[in-house]
Amino acid sequence: MPLRAQFLSFSQSSHFNSYFFPNSSFNVSYNQPNKPLSLTGWRNCKRNNFAISNASSSSTNGVPENVHIKKRKIMEHVFLLKAKRDLSEAEEKDMLDYLYTSQYHMSGILAISLGRVEGPNAENFTHGVYMRFQRKEDIAKFYNSAFYSRVLEEHVNPISYGSVCVDFEAEVEDDIIPIFRRGEDFNYGVECIILISALDMAPKEAIEDALYSLQHLISQYESFIVQATIGTNLNLKESEYSHAAVIRFPSREDFVFFKESKDYKDMWSLKFQPVTKKSLLVHYSVDPVGTELM
DSSP: OOOOOOOOOOSSTHHHHTTOOTTSOOOOOOOOOOOOOOHHHHHHHHHTOOOOBOTTOOEETTEESSBOOOEEEEEEEEEEEEEOTTOOHHHHHHHHHHHHGGGGTSTTEEEEEEEEBOSOOTTOOOEEEEEEESSHHHHHHHHTOHHHHHHIIIIIGGGEEEEEEEEEEEEEESSHHHHHTOSGGGTSEEEEEEEEEEOTTSOHHHHHHHHHHHHHHHHHTGGGOSEEEEEEBSOGGGOSOOEEEEEEESSHHHHHHHHTSHHHHHHIIIIIGGGEEEEEEEEEEEOOOOSSOO
C-alpha cells in the first residue's frame, strides 16, 4: 500500500507534465532562507490542503471524503559516509558543496539533501546524502558518471574511511512539489534515514508486515511529516541493508516526537526486532549548503 503524503499542490496534475521531460536535466535551485513554519502553522497548513479528488466524491464542510491521489514511481539513493576525525570545517564545506552542486552538472537528479549526522549511531556515520532520481536508468548513469567519480575521488574519499549506499524504488504524489521536493516546506527540517538488514531466515510475509506497519504508522503521524518513502534495496551487492526508509520532518521537535512515541517503539519491538538482523537510524538537519557551481 503506497504512502500518502499531504502537500500544497497544483489543482491539476497536468501542470506537472509541462515540466517533466525524461531526457532533460532537472536542477533544483537554491531558495533564499525563509522562516520555518511553526508546529501549529504546519499542522493547520496540512489540514487545509488536499490532493486530486474524484469529482463525484461527496464532501463534508468542503472536505472531500474519497480522495484519489495519482502516484508516480521514483528512485531513491541514500549515501552515508564516515569522515575522518581530523576533518576541518573547510574540508567539510568543500565536500558538501561539491556533493550538493552535483545536481547542476548531472541529468536525472530530481532532488537532493545532505548534512552532518546528528548524534551517535552504531556505524559511526558522520554525514548523510540523499538523492532522488526519475528512473533506474538514471541511477545507473549516475554511478558511471565521470563527474561524480571525480567528486568522490577528489573531495570525498581523501577525507573519509567508509561508506554505504542503498537504492530503492518508491512512490510519491504525481505533482511538482512532492516529486521535486521544492518549496518552503522542503527548505528546512530534519531528514531521517532508516536502514534495515532483514534476517535471512525471516519469513517474507513477516518482513512485509513490518514494512506495512511502518507505512501505517507514518500515515497516522502525517501531520508531523513532510514526506516519507520506503522500499527494498536494489543494490544488495554494495550493501548488507535490505530495506530503507527516508522520512522528512518539518522540525527537530516533530522528529523527536515521532521517534520517541510509544507507537513507534511498540511497532519496532513487535514487528521489526523479530525479523531484523541489523538496523540503523540516522538524521541530519536540512539547510541550503551553497549557492555557486563547483
